[in-house]
Amino acid sequence: MINTVPIEYYIWLAVALFTIGVMGVLYRRNAIIVFMCIELMLNAVNLLMVAFSSYLNDPAGQVFVFFIMAVAAAEVSVGLAILILMYRNTKTIDIDVLNRLKW
Amino acid sequence: MNALLVICGLGIFALVAEIINFKKWLPGVVMLGLIAAGITVAFDFGTSVMHFSEMLLFDNFSHAFTGLIVITALFWFWLAQDYFRLQPHITDRSALILFTVAGAVIMASFNNMAMLFLGLEILSISLYVLAGSRKESLFSTEAAFKYFLMGSFATGFLLMGIALVYGATGSFHLTEIASFISTHDGQLPSFFYAGVLLMLVALVFKISAVPFHFWAPDVYEGSPTTITAFMSTVVKIAAIAAFYRIFAFCFTSVQGTYITILEIITVLTLIIANVTAVYQNNVKRILAYSSIGHVGYILLAFIANDVGSAGTIFFYLSAYAAASLTAFAVVHSVESVNRTTTVEYFNGLFKKNPLLAVAMTFALLSLAGIPPLAGFFGKYMVFAVAIENGFTKMVILGILTSLVGVYYYFKIIIAMYFAEPEGAPLEPTTSIRILLIVLTALGLGMSVFADFLVSLIPAH
Amino acid sequence: MTLNVFYFISFVAVLSALMVVFSKNPVYSVLYLIITFFCIAGHYVLLNAQFLAVVHVIVYAGAIMVLFLYVIMLLNLNEESEPHKRTILKVMAAICSGLLMVVLIGALKGTEQMVPQQATDSGIGLVKNLGKVMFTDFLLPFEITSVLLLAAMVGAIMLGKSETVKR
């Protein structure tokens, strides 16, 4: 079953998703969306990792995905906390509003 | 390994201390614990052991860097007493810092990409929080937000890189990857190289080299000064240790892929960091650019001789850490009275408080690389390595940029000695005074005993 | 057959991923992202990583996305409050990511024959296998993850609660 889908398809898919994530980060100013796009990037990586894991027949890759998920969860919790903090201070979640620190 | 356990244990103990009402003694305990960690490092020295199915490799490189991280953290705790005293949440902050230190130690000793990733994330996530820990301050929030957003974005690239490398080599272990690379020379799929490059990008981001440095000045400036001190010392050491470990231990045989890029990055870093710092008016920001600039010198040593430069980099970082901590201690003292860190508030510091001024002077001179301070020997070793390997043009660039560096460091010195005093008088606590003296003495001592530090890490 | 399924899921995944980026309303974005995640879970299944697929759905779709949704609700974000980038930046963003895609694909090209081992055993994705690896080889990372989560927890609470404490 696996052999029918060549690995490069997965690579391309992962790259596509990853790039869409990057594009989202670049494209949107809404911090939450940007954040979600980063999650999308991580998921692309996860997909790639799992694909490699399967193709290499090595469970380590899949275990790694677990860690990525854990980290993602942790990141999300902290990130959202920061977002809320920011919203409290500025009443916005526009990423470009906070630019007092510069030059 | 023991040190790591001690530090994690301390972190958890710090959390528990909140519950068992042990807050008062916490700083002491933490410092004792760090000393203990340092001692275990000293005892382990000279051994080279893999731990937990080759997840961690404690060789002399890790021992040395762990020791440096622990000692720096120790001094940081000494420095940051104010930070804890004035804030309500001593325990969680201590815990976060200790977790960060644990992450840093992992970054200095990992042998597996998973450990790298986790270490990095422990470090980063704690730092995101710490950067934003002055919640009433918009700057602090902004720093946390910028750091977090860009940090996690970079993490994405790191993971992509790891995934690609994994796909090509079938392993997460550095040692296995290294041997795989050397045995499959020329047969590696091209996405392996892409993976290496993506990891490079992510780590260059972490060590904040141009053009992935944008977060650093803003975050350094916005974060509470003590946290900035922590970031520019412990975190920087850890990031560079991780960088070195990956690229000198693991990917060195495919150096050709990234060496040119690294050279460009080095040149850009040296120029942009040092030049931009010239026009800054905030000491914290100047120090931020300076820390970016120092990364440039470290990279210079690295590209000149990646495998052989460990001792040099270690010494450089030690000298940098001592000087940087001193500088931040002084900045912190000034800030605690004036609430700001622009250069004007350093005016006449020598008249207001000679000790602070002198300590700051030594620190800045060391950062600028003026003999006989440790910073000079650091720079000297870097240049020596580079000249030995024929990077004379880069060395000339390095020299020119370090002259530019003198310009901005001396801007502060001139303010301290030349201008008339402004603002409120300064009375740092005794412990800060002692800390300054100790750090300054360390900085001087490092140059006398440079041999000892350099020889800690033999070229492998 | 598998290939067709692959194409289909991939198509949906990419499409909904794009929608995540282009939706005006944040809530829609969240929902599209959830669709994407489900698609990815589908891929996991295709790749014989059944356990992971389940965990993925639970963690991402179940926990993380809910968290997102919750925050969006909490902050009362909707289409009107949506900040807009200037068009030129949007174009730039598209071009840049397009370029990145091109470059990445360029860098990854010609990989077909290079994959070292072909999978034969389809059982690695099972709980049993994964558990064994996780608690032997990857014990330390697993434990360290707990530190990570602890740190995140402490941090999130610290950032979240303080405002009330101060007042």
Added chain:
Amino acid sequence: MTVFLIFFPLAVSLVLFLVKPLQARVWALIASLIEMIASFIAVSQFVSNEAVQFSVNIPWIKSLGLNFAVGMDGITLLLVLLTTVLVPGIILSSFRRQYSKPATFYGLILMMQMALVGVFAAQDGLLFYLFWEMALIPIYFICLIWGGTDRGRITLKFFIYTLAGSLFMLIGLVYLYYQTPGSHTFAMEALYDAGHSLPAGEQGLIFWAMFIAFAVKMPVFPFHTWQPDTYTVAPTEGTMLLSGIMLKMGIYGVIRWLIPVVPEGVAAWGFTAIVISVIGIVYGSCIAIVQKDFKRLIAYSSIAHVGLIAAGALTLNPLGIQGAMIQMLSHGIVVFGLFFIIDIVSQRTNTTTLAGLGGIRNVAPKLATVFMIVMLGSVALPLTSGFIGEFLLINAIFQYQHILGAVAGLTIILGAVYMLKTFQKSMSGEVNRTTEQFADLSGIEKWVLYPVVILILLIGIYPAPLLEISEPAVMNLLKIYSNLSASVK
């Protein structure tokens, strides 16, 4: 002995920093006098041959090939003597002023002394460099803390400029270091060997890398623009240190660390360097002629003098190098005297503009007489210290190239032009409002200036003993040079 000479001032300066005694200046004076006596003892024990004596060699940083190797041969000894004699004078000269934070001030002066003695005594390339840079720090702070208006910018320029120069020297040294055989070392002899075994082209590069460092320090045209401003802005004691001793570091560097190290580089580029130096003589003199400020005038004259010394030293003629040695001593003493006189004048009249002065001779004949003698030393009148040096130097340059010698000789004319003008404008004529209340020399001033006068005359009348101290070392150096260049050919 050498170690004592290096570290005694350091120790005292540390004591001063830490204890901050009330009478810091007395402490410093006593310390510097002890140092002076120690150097006299060293002279008396010195065996007159080319060997490096009182030497100490302790490994310091093995991985860098750095040894703490110090010692004194004749060349070193003379310059150490200059340092140890001038520093008490400098300290004594400061007694007329009340500096804020005296302990720091005198501590820095003594630290400076340590670095200077270290520079002259170092027998190890990197150690030399370390002391070289170390000398920069105290003087920078002396200028920065106690200097005049706009000192921040000017001293920074000075610091960066000199640092820039010396960093290139560092490149040169490191490059040589990697040419030393076996496990590399910075030991002087090894660097000599390494240097001469290089191909001519590389020697040329190293020549320039190091020459620029020395040229900036001296400073030789066109690397001099930091100097007039710095001399003007520095407190008098700082100016004395800068011009009296620190300037000599550059020439010493040329003699000890340039000529024997890269013989072929010197052979290839020495002419250019000499031409530059000689241009500097005329250039500095000319600018001095039109200066309106006393201090700047002396600053530019210093450029002219040092150009002559540098050119003479680079001729590789024993006359030139010996001339450079004696002229360094002479210039150190003379310029010290001149700056002290300027300080006296400026302190009493609050001006250093020549136009505002005049007629001081009427009210302060002693000062005028002393100034006259010091001036004569500066214009190299026979029987003053300046003559022998200039004679030997011009001699050497003339032998090297007749026309250059003649141009260099212009210094004795132009020097007379600006010095006489200065004397006339400041001392002669009728008194005016600023100078009519001018008091003659006070006790301390006499204590400083009379020895200067005596030294100027003494060296001028009987320089033979001093020259004998450095003679064997100089000849040895030239022998090394000629051996090296011969063996290359």
Added chain:
Amino acid sequence: MVSTELIATLIPLFPLLGFFIVALNVKRFSEGVSTFIACGTVFVSFILSLIIFFDLLGGGAAVDVNVFKWFSVGGFTVNMSLLVDPLSAIMLLIITGVGFLIHVYSSGYMHGDEGYGRFFSYLNLFIFFMLLLVMGANYLVMFIGWEGVGLCSYLLIGFWFKNNAFNDAANKAFIMNRIGDLGMLLGIILIIVNFGSIEYTEVFSRATTADPGIMTTITMLLFVGAMGKSAQIPLFTWLPDAMAGPTPVSALIHAATMVTAGVYMVARNNLLYALSPATMELIVIIGLATALFAATIALTQNDIKKVLAYSTVSQLGLMFLALGLGAFTSGIFHMATHAFFKALLFLGAGSVIHAMHHEQDIRRMGGLKKYLPITFITFLIGTLAISGIPPFAGFFSKDEILASAFAHNQVVYTIALFASLLTSFYMFRLFFLTFFGTPRATPDTMHHVHESPKSITIPLIVLALLSLTGGFMGIPEVLGGSHWLAGFLAPVFASSKDLVSSHHLSHTTEYVLMGLVVLMTLVLIGVAYVRYATKGHVPVAEGQIGNVLQRTLYRKYYIDEIYDFIIVKPLYAISRVFENVVERLGIDNIVNGSGRLVVEGSKVSRRIQTGSIGYYIFVMVIGIILILALAAVQS
């Protein structure tokens, strides 16, 4: 019996001692004590000189003393060595003798001056350096003296330092001398290079084998020194200005001794010069030109000392003419007699000035004959001597020079004759204007005019006697003499004797020439008498000088202005260009510019840091793209 070596050493030391004693006690000593010490030390030197002189006269060998080793570098040793041979003995006598007289004179002349002690200390120092100059046994010792007398000249010209014009004159003298000194120094260096020694004896012994071209260069360079010191064209303008100093100084330094140092130097190096005919030619030309040039200027000058100064320049020109012709003895002879009568004239002028309360303009003098009888008589003697009226000293020496010139070249002779005739004319013009006619000074001044004190008149009388008799030491054969001086100096000039073309005029020719000269001189004196004494012609005031020639002469051919225009102004202009253009705009701008470049760069580069996260990430992504692209291109 004290050895001659010791005596020779002591001769310069005594004035030095005197200098130190007086100088260190300027404030403490009364005038009397200062005078005693200063005059006493010089007198002792004079006595010692006499002892040595008689020793030499009695056939004693030349004294060569090595006092101590001055310095030694790389095998090249310079000793402080002294040499007393007939030439230096003559010089010693002139210096100490005339010097002593002038010391005595000064005690009267400077009486009451606030710088009295200082003055004497300078004089003593001068004597010391002058002695060193003539006694030095090598070039460097001579050079010490050479520069030292320049210093003293500087100090004494600017003695009244309150007057800035005097100071300017002093500076000018020093700097012009320095120009010459540089030439001399280079000459000495060239000697060192070529002969490896600077001792006269060694240099001379090796000279004959040296390359003539080098020899010419050496002698030319040395002669440049002489030009400066002895005020020859083109370096003569300082000497008239040097009259700013007190008159005894003019007499001692700028007439009798220092300015003749050049003559001494050339005579000392007679062998070297004899070996380089080209230089000799040059010396003839310069000497002749100077003699004529200065004489013409002197015709129109109105300052009593300026006239004497130009006359000195002119006479020095004659001496060099003699030297250039190879008549070394004649040069020295004229130098000696000139020392007597010119010192006399200056001192006499000083006496007049003293009497007239520092009035120096002859237009405001006149009719002083009866007020200052001794001065008048002695001045007359001096004037006659300089005019070359037999049997006064100047006649013999000048005649010798003219005779040599005649033998050498008729044109040279004619010009020299013309110059010397002019000398008689302007000297008598001066003389008549000063002492004859009606007093032109204010009655008030005239009321106070009185003869000078003994301390002034006695030296005048002594010098007058010397001017009267000085010529007898060199009575030529034609006049039945044996020319004692030539015999005495013969050892010194022995080596060069064969190299220079010796002249042998027939006795008849010599008689004719002498007669011609004396006759023409007397006629000119008559003309001067008629014009200035009987008709009372007084030179007009400055603004009314009529024709171009007169104005040019009065303005000294505008030499000062020309020098100012071609040397001083350009020097200052270049210096200002150096300072303002090269220094400020050029070098310093490059230095500061590089700093500014960094700062400007910083202003630009900090703009990269916009503060916007979106932008940061953008740059990051672009960076990544570039990196990947670069890697792709590379592989």
